[in-house]
Amino acid sequence: MKKLLALLLSLAMLAALAACGAQGTAQGGTPAGDGAALKIGAIMLGDETEGYTAAHINGIKAAAKELGIADDQIIWKYQVKEDSGCYEAAEDLVGQGCGLIISNSYGHQDYMAQAAEQHPDVIFAAMTGDYAAISGLDNLKNAFNYTFESRYVSGVVAGMKLKEIIENGTLTPEVQPNSFDADGNVKIGYVGAYPYAEVVSGYTAFYLGVKSVYEKVVMDVMYTNSWFDIDKEGANAEALVANGAVIVCQHADSTGAPAAVQKLKDNGTLCWSVGYNIDMLDTAPTAALTSATNNWKVYYKYLFETMMNGQEVPADWSAGYADDAVAITPLGPEVAEGTADKVAEVESALKAGTLHVFDTSTFTVGGQPVTTAPFDLSIIDFATGNVIYQGDTLETIQDGYFSESTLRSAPYFTLRIDGISESGAE
Amino acid sequence: MSGHLSHPAGAEPLVRIARREGVGFWQKVLVRAAAVLLALVVDALFLFFVTGLNPLRVYGVMWGGTFANFTRFSWMLRDLSSLLCVGIALAPAFKMRFWNVGGEGQILIGGLVAALVMVQLGSSLPAPLLILAMGLGAVAAGALWGFVPAWFKARWNTNETLFTLMMNYVATSIVACAVNIMRGKNSALGTLNRASRAGWFPAIFGQRYTINIIVVLVLTFAMYAYLRWSKHGYEISVVGESENTARYAGINVRKVMLRTMLLSGGICGLCGFMLVAGRDQTISTATAGGRGFTAIIVAWLAKFNTFYMALISFLLVFLERGASEIASAYSLNEYGADIITGVILFFILGSEFFINYRLIIRGIHKEGR
Numbered sequence A: 001m002k003k004l005l006a007l008l009l010s011l012a013m014l015a016a017l018a019a020c021g022a023q024g025t026a027q028g029g030t031p032a033g034d035g036a037a038l039k040i041g042a043i044m045l046g047d048e049t050e051g052y053t054a055a056h057i058n059g060i061k062a063a064a065k066e067l068g069i070a071d072d073q074i075i076w077k078y079q080v081k082e083d084s085g086c087y088e089a090a091e092d093l094v095g096q097g098c099g100l101i102i103s104n105s106y107g108h109q110d111y112m113a114q115a116a117e118q119h120p121d122v123i124f125a126a127m128t129g130d131y132a133a134i135s136g137l138d139n140l141k142n143a144f145n146y147t148f149e150s151r152y153v154s155g156v157v158a159g160m161k162l163k164e165i166i167e168n169g170t171l172t173p174e175v176q177p178n179s180f181d182a183d184g185n186v187k188i189g190y191v192g193a194y195p196y197a198e199v200v201s202g203y204t205a206f207y208l209g210v211k212s213v214y215e216k217v218v219m220d221v222m223y224t225n226s227w228f229d230i231d232k233e234g235a236n237a238e239a240l241v242a243n244g245a246v247i248v249c250q251h252a253d254s255t256g257a258p259a260a261v262q263k264l265k266d267n268g269t270l271c272w273s274v275g276y277n278i279d280m281l282d283t284a285p286t287a288a289l290t291s292a293t294n295n296w297k298v299y300y301k302y303l304f305e306t307m308m309n310g311q312e313v314p315a316d317w318s319a320g321y322a323d324d325a326v327a328i329t330p331l332g333p334e335v336a337e338g339t340a341d342k343v344a345e346v347e348s349a350l351k352a353g354t355l356h357v358f359d360t361s362t363f364t365v366g367g368q369p370v371t372t373a374p375f376d377l378s379i380i381d382f383a384t385g386n387v388i389y390q391g392d393t394l395e396t397i398q399d400g401y402f403s404e405s406t407l408r409s410a411p412y413f414t415l416r417i418d419g420i421s422e423s424g425a426e
Numbered sequence B: 001m002s003g004h005l006s007h008p009a010g011a012e013p014l015v016r017i018a019r020r021e022g023v024g025f026w027q028k029v030l031v032r033a034a035a036v037l038l039a040l041v042v043d044a045l046f047l048f049f050v051t052g053l054n055p056l057r058v059y060g061v062m063w064g065g066t067f068a069n070f071t072r073f074s075w076m077l078r079d080l081s082s083l084l085c086v087g088i089a090l091a092p093a094f095k096m097r098f099w100n101v102g103g104e105g106q107i108l109i110g111g112l113v114a115a116l117v118m119v120q121l122g123s124s125l126p127a128p129l130l131i132l133a134m135g136l137g138a139v140a141a142g143a144l145w146g147f148v149p150a151w152f153k154a155r156w157n158t159n160e161t162l163f164t165l166m167m168n169y170v171a172t173s174i175v176a177c178a179v180n181i182m183r184g185k186n187s188a189l190g191t192l193n194r195a196s197r198a199g200w201f202p203a204i205f206g207q208r209y210t211i212n213i214i215v216v217l218v219l220t221f222a223m224y225a226y227l228r229w230s231k232h233g234y235e236i237s238v239v240g241e242s243e244n245t246a247r248y249a250g251i252n253v254r255k256v257m258l259r260t261m262l263l264s265g266g267i268c269g270l271c272g273f274m275l276v277a278g279r280d281q282t283i284s285t286a287t288a289g290g291r292g293f294t295a296i297i298v299a300w301l302a303k304f305n306t307f308y309m310a311l312i313s314f315l316l317v318f319l320e321r322g323a324s325e326i327a328s329a330y331s332l333n334e335y336g337a338d339i340i341t342g343v344i345l346f347f348i349l350g351s352e353f354f355i356n357y358r359l360i361i362r363g364i365h366k367e368g369r
Helices: A002-023 A051-066 A084-095 A106-118 A147-167 A197-213 A230-242 A256-266 A297-308 A339-352 B025-051 B055-067 B070-095 B103-120 B127-156 B160-183 B210-229 B231-241 B243-248 B253-280 B291-301 B306-330 B334-356
Strands: A040-043 A074-077 A100-103 A123-127 A140-143 A186-192 A217-223 A247-251 A272-276 A288-294 A326-328 A374-376 A379-381 A386-389 A393-395 A420-423 B015-019 B357-361
Touching: A040 A051, A040 A084, A051 A074, A051 A288, A051 A297, A074 A084, A074 B306, A084 A100, A084 A106, A084 B070, A100 A106, A100 A297, A106 A123, A106 A140, A123 A297, A140 A297, A147 A186, A147 A197, A147 A247, A147 A272, A147 A288, A147 A326, A147 A339, A186 A197, A186 A230, A197 A217, A197 A247, A197 A339, A197 A420, A217 A230, A230 A247, A230 A256, A247 A256, A256 A272, B025 B055, B025 B334, B055 B070, B055 B306, B070 B103, B070 B210, B070 B231, B070 B253, B070 B291, B070 B306, B103 B127, B103 B160, B103 B253, B103 B291, B127 B160, B127 B253, B210 B231, B210 B253, B210 B306, B231 B243, B231 B253, B243 B253, B291 B306, B306 B334, B334 B357
Parallel strands: A040 A074, A040 A100, A100 A123, A123 A140, A186 A217, A186 A247, A217 A420, A247 A272, A272 A288
Antiparallel strands: A288 A326, A374 A393, A379 A386, B015 B357
């Protein structure tokens, strides 16, 4: 009996192989852009329990609702890691008739590109990706918000707080001596995930926001080398505060840092927290000042609408305050007086285009103002040194400011400006 | 069936457990089928009362996770072959009662060597030679990872469970470090040799992993024959039953141990190579994906019969694919779906108990059925 079973099983495997040959890769997707019949596949790194993915899920759902796209027109794939599982998910969604497939994490991009090559009729939107425009694939798209704008505004909120506690004498070298460096600058901190352009762009914008309100400030950036590590983010926040940081901002996805800051604050240290993605007031009811967030609905609505109208989706899309694509969350109870007015003023200047976050008159690199910073858009394979996709080298400094997210949607600001130090990068 | 020992009623505990002997093939099948059925009923209750979904429809979706179309079926075969490959690798080690819980590390180190060879020699070697070099390198690396704990055990009688487990962490850290170096300034490593595709398995019948499936199919037969009919296989089972007996019979236990672990680690390394060349085209700390541990269940449940191992691998992969399909179709998160598959697994594992043992309740002095 055992032998019979074994025989049957091996026959089944052989039959499956033979069938492989018969079938091949014959698979067709729905042609893009046929109006209400648009079927959307969403590949998500996490699920609704995790802030980053939750923001995307909510964005997609809100956009679909406004456009009258029914729930069953969207097929979800949760917890898709940044490996071949992403390619598989994309293939599966194509098989289920999706004409548009979205992935929400940077590491999905390679696998989306792989699928895009196989299925030229389907549109693949690799969110936060960076090479759609130079990949030679017409159906691969990238999008990224001007998150640096909301970072800047959250920095303004932090700057207002610093200014208040210094001017009213709450924070002095006598009260908290290690919060000042040798030159009398106030220390702030930043918990960063990785030393990538996205993070550098974000912390620089935050720092410049603080500096626009309170000039004498220096910032320490400590990396966790992970996008989501609640313990390490908490530990880094504690280390920063122990080193004197009065305000700790973050670019990592957990609530570890605000929770740690709240605890230290409750124990009597002068410190506050600025978050990312989600409102941190539940985690840090008195320590949280605000959080910088993205409103992904704006892009998703644009994307769905463009496809439903049968129009061409641009390879790169990026927008900020002017389109309500970024924002800060409600202000916490301990923000400085007049913060709301100041925020409104800065936001309207960003909207009007009269204020530029990376204004070269506001920062120096190595003591010198920056007048030129060419950026090579090519994608390099660092394992072999080969160029994977050849891109142009373009000037980023225009009209006295560093033009972020205009040459492509993904951030590329990697200047290390004076006043900020980094540690912990692997 | 028989073997019931009668005790004076007073000294007898309420429930006794007795070994069941001579259970027929169909009886086993029946017990297992009953277990699956029972699990489905429990799951149905969970689905209906907790999520409010129609259980039958959910089961339909679950079935579709593997059988909805041919592509999904072929993915199931691919995943089955990866898991089965590790099971095949672990079987000889476990059969000789050498607790090789280091499959994960052996896969990873094999995969890493394959990936490094792929990147370093990708532009200088012709495709067949490159793939051969990757394969040999991976097998050697995996074998080394298996050999080290075996050598320490043979020499100083170190504990192989701890040793192989530790080797997993070492391998994971080495892979993490190498990935960090290879990705350079990019924020993710992505697929290797993306432009040249050097070192990727050629697509056969439209899929690169067809080669994986064929190789594992061959291994299934080969390992069955090796364990069952070869002298080596006999030695392994004698050492597994009793080292003293083995020694008495003139078997060199150390030699058998070292040789078997070289084989076990080598096949794990081969699995790493196939994952890199045939499935992922990249390496990461997640390449092994827990197979080194899951395969232990596969090998044990099948009592080292490679064909049963295929069946159990199928079941595990089917459940896993079904779970993620349920999560996708009903916007349940993965936890909900994991509960469903968890219950099924629990009942199946539980049924093994009832196949091997029976409960005797005090006062019931009839012959056990």
